[in-house]
Amino acid sequence: MAESNRAATSRRSSANRKPKxxxxxxxxxxxxxxxxxxxxxxxxSSTLSLFWMTGIAFGFILQKGRFCFTASMRDPYLTGSTSxxxxxxxxxxxxxxSFTAIKYGYASAGLxxxxxxxxxxxxxxxxxxxFMFGVGMVIAGGCASGTLMRVGEGFYMNLLAMIxxxxxxxxxxxxxxxxxxxxxxxxxxxxxxxxFGWMGAVLLQLGVLLALYILAExxxxxxxxxxx
Amino acid sequence: MKEVIxxxxxxxxxxxxVKAQNKLKELEVGDVLIVQIDHSCAMKNLPEWARKDGxxxxxxxxDDGEWEVIIEKNK
Amino acid sequence: MEKKETKFFDQLKNNAYYIKWLKNPFxxxxxxxxxxxxxxxxxxxTKEPWGVSGVFAYWGAWVFEAFGGSVDKWYYFASSGAxxxxxxxxxxxxxxxxxxxxxxxxxxxxxxxSGFKIKKIKSKKQxxxxxxGGLLMGYGARLAFGCNIGALYSGIASLSLSGWVFAIGMFxxxxxxxKLLVKFFM
Numbered sequence: 001m002a003e004s005n006r007a008a009t010s011r012r013s014s015a016n017r018k019p020k021x022x023x024x025x026x027x028x029x030x031x032x033x034x035x036x037x038x039x040x041x042x043x044x045s046s047t048l049s050l051f052w053m054t055g056i057a058f059g060f061i062l063q064k065g066r067f068c069f070t071a072s073m074r075d076p077y078l079t080g081s082t083s084x085x086x087x088x089x090x091x092x093x094x095x096x097x098s099f100t101a102i103k104y105g106y107a108s109a110g111l112x113x114x115x116x117x118x119x120x121x122x123x124x125x126x127x128x129x130x131f132m133f134g135v136g137m138v139i140a141g142g143c144a145s146g147t148l149m150r151v152g153e154g155f156y157m158n159l160l161a162m163i164x165x166x167x168x169x170x171x172x173x174x175x176x177x178x179x180x181x182x183x184x185x186x187x188x189x190x191x192x193x194x195x196f197g198w199m200g201a202v203l204l205q206l207g208v209l210l211a212l213y214i215l216a217e218x219x220x221x222x223x224x225x226x227x228x
Numbered sequence: 229m230k231e232v233i234x235x236x237x238x239x240x241x242x243x244x245x246v247k248a249q250n251k252l253k254e255l256e257v258g259d260v261l262i263v264q265i266d267h268s269c270a271m272k273n274l275p276e277w278a279r280k281d282g283x284x285x286x287x288x289x290x291d292d293g294e295w296e297v298i299i300e301k302n303k
Numbered sequence: 304m305e306k307k308e309t310k311f312f313d314q315l316k317n318n319a320y321y322i323k324w325l326k327n328p329f330x331x332x333x334x335x336x337x338x339x340x341x342x343x344x345x346x347x348x349t350k351e352p353w354g355v356s357g358v359f360a361y362w363g364a365w366v367f368e369a370f371g372g373s374v375d376k377w378y379y380f381a382s383s384g385a386x387x388x389x390x391x392x393x394x395x396x397x398x399x400x401x402x403x404x405x406x407x408x409x410x411x412x413x414x415x416x417s418g419f420k421i422k423k424i425k426s427k428k429q430x431x432x433x434x435x436g437g438l439l440m441g442y443g444a445r446l447a448f449g450c451n452i453g454a455l456y457s458g459i460a461s462l463s464l465s466g467w468v469f470a471i472g473m474f475x476x477x478x479x480x481x482k483l484l485v486k487f488f489m
Contacts, residue, residue: 020292020417024312027325027415034407041400050348051397055404056411057341058353063409064416065334066269069451071241073477078242078485079249081277087331088456094339095460102346103461114350119463120448126465127472129447130454132439134476137451139484140436141240144355144450147437148402150240152409153268154293154421157240157429161437162359168441169356170363177378179446190464201462224280238425242481243489266420268413272328293413293420 062149069143073134080223082216089216093209100193100202107198116191123187125179136168234263236270237294244270245277248299252283255301263297264290271295316417325415342460349397352461354453355405356444358398363441365393379445432488436480447472 034056042049061067065087072088075081103113120126137143140161142150147165150158192201234251236244248263255261265271271287274297278285284300315321329337345353364374368389374380380389393399413419424430444450447469449458455473458466 020289022309022312022316023292023414023417023419024315025308026419027411027417030407030411030414034404034411044395047349047397048395048400051401052404054341054345054353055401056408057404058338058401059405059408059410060412061329061334061337061341061408062405063268063412065329065331065337066272067331067334067338068241068269069455070477071269071273073474074242074481075273077478078481079245079273079277081273081280083276083331084273087335090332091335091338091342092456092459094336095342095456096462098339098343099346099352099460100462102343115346115352115457115461118352118354118449118453118457118461120454120458120465122465122468125446126448126454126468129443129445130469130472131476131479132443133447133450134443134473134478135480135483136436136439136441136443136476137473138436138477138480139432139488140440141432143452144359144440144444145405145452147440148355148405149409152406152411153413154410154419155240156422156424157433160424160430161433161440164434164437165356165441166359166363166366166437168438168443169359169445170367170441171438172442172445173360173363173374173379174377175442176445180378184446192462192464205459205462238422238429240429242484246485246489266422268328268418289418291420293418 058145059149059152062145063153068146070137070141070146074138076216076219080220082220085216086213089209089213093206096202096205096209100198103193104198119189119191121184121187121189123184125183126187140164229258229260231260231262234261236263236265236267238266239270240267241269241273245274248274248297249277252299252301257301257303259301261299261301263299264294265297266294268293271297325412326417342457352453352457353401354398354449354457355402356441356450356453358396358402359441360445361388361396361399362393364389428488432484443476 038049038052041052068084069088071084076085103115106113140147142158142161147158147162151162192205196204232251232255234247236247244263244265244267248261252261263274265274275285275287278299282303284302286298288296288298290296342353360379364380367374380386388396440450447454451473454469455466458469
């Protein structure tokens with residue numbers, strides 16, 4: 001840990017500081033570049049272009065908001081802060097409402113409900129996998145979206161994490177057959193509206209999210225008060 | 229009254245925050261801690277934590293993507 | 304001419320709207336609302352919510368095959384859908400473009416805020432932490448059908464109980480990860 005003591009005045013008059021470069025022109029160049037890529041992809045397929053544009057939007061929002069799913073799970077324990085946790089809860093609540101609206105629209109029109117492939121079986125593998133993921137994201141300094149976002153910010157450490165994320169995924173895919181046969185096949189998928197009805201499922205979930213939000217806020221107050 | 233510089237350049241979250249918390253505990257009232265960071269999330273969560281704990285905080289952008297978070301241990 | 308352009312960008316740096324929208328970070332809640340908006344767009348248009356880590360398995364498979372390996376016999380890639388994705392290549396894979404988009408979107412945001420900096424790896428500890436963390440995330444995400452986005456965010460928002468189970472596992476994983484981080488990687 002590099003550490004030095006200096007007189008208070010010396011830092012203020014830091015004349016040796018190099019002048020800041022203006023990176024905004026490169027920012028504009030990046031904007032033109034991604035629009036050009038979007039137009040090019042559009043000539044191949046509009047789906048590719050759409051995925052590219054939504055990816056840009058997600059990356060931009062994650063970076064601007066410093067939105068970090070890792071912090072939402074880690075900070076309550078590590079630092080006692082739950083502001084990120086509460087933001088994730090808000091995102092979950094809003095998206096629950098809009099997703100359910102879309103799904104309900106399809107269901108009531110008698111059409112197949114979109115996005116049901118994300119309703120996956122619950123088994124011991126879900127818990128083990130999620131636990132591994134939780135450990136990994138904290139020590140690697142970023143979850144899946146956070147790793148990608150920080151690669152864009154210029155972190156070599158996250159680039160390395162991304163490479164090993166890919167290797168880990170390949171190993172996981174390699175062993176997936178065994179897990180599927182022995183563990184995952186014993187689990188069942190539970191779509192909450194099948195159990196509680198559409199209205200019941202949404203109200204229950206929003207209620208749980210609200211309770212978690214209040215819990216997070218109270219917990220932060222308590223931790224803040226006890227640390228002094 | 230002294231000024232302590234904590235070099236957290238190249239450190240990823242939550243390392244700068246944890247280091248700053250530990251360092252601040254060692255300091256005496258009136259001391260100033262300057263945390264040097266280049267992790268954009270730390271530039272948000274470090275001041276947020278310090279302000280909530282009631283310290284005087286200032287963030288200064290010293291270079292492109294580099295910040296100094298100046299925390300005064302005022303209590 | 305060049306002088307004039309530099310001047311324009313320097314003036315922009317002090318523009319109130321620039322500072323508000325491109326320089327300063329959004330609040331966490333603003334980001335949460337915007338992410339929800341684009342999640343909704345994603346489900347409405349593509350009929351699937353947002354996912355990130357499934358793409359990494361395909362990246363792995365393409366690299367593995369480039370080195371002469373074959374994943375055709377693996378259960379994970381056995382479905383006709385997965386085979387079609389593998390044969391079409393990464394350039395025609397929508398998810399790949401979305402993941403690349405996240406990188407470029409973040410890069411653009413950083414450059415527009417004039418805050419880009421290459422951050423080199425500082426120590427051996429970081430190398431171990433990043434490699435081990437990456438491996439755990441990759442393997443774990445395959446077991447649990449996704450990552451913090453696909454399994455957690457999209458799972459919970461899709462009213463799937465699996466999302467909540469994932470959240471519990473991830474939360475306890477994060478606590479253990481924090482202990483390991485403070486003990487070994489700091």
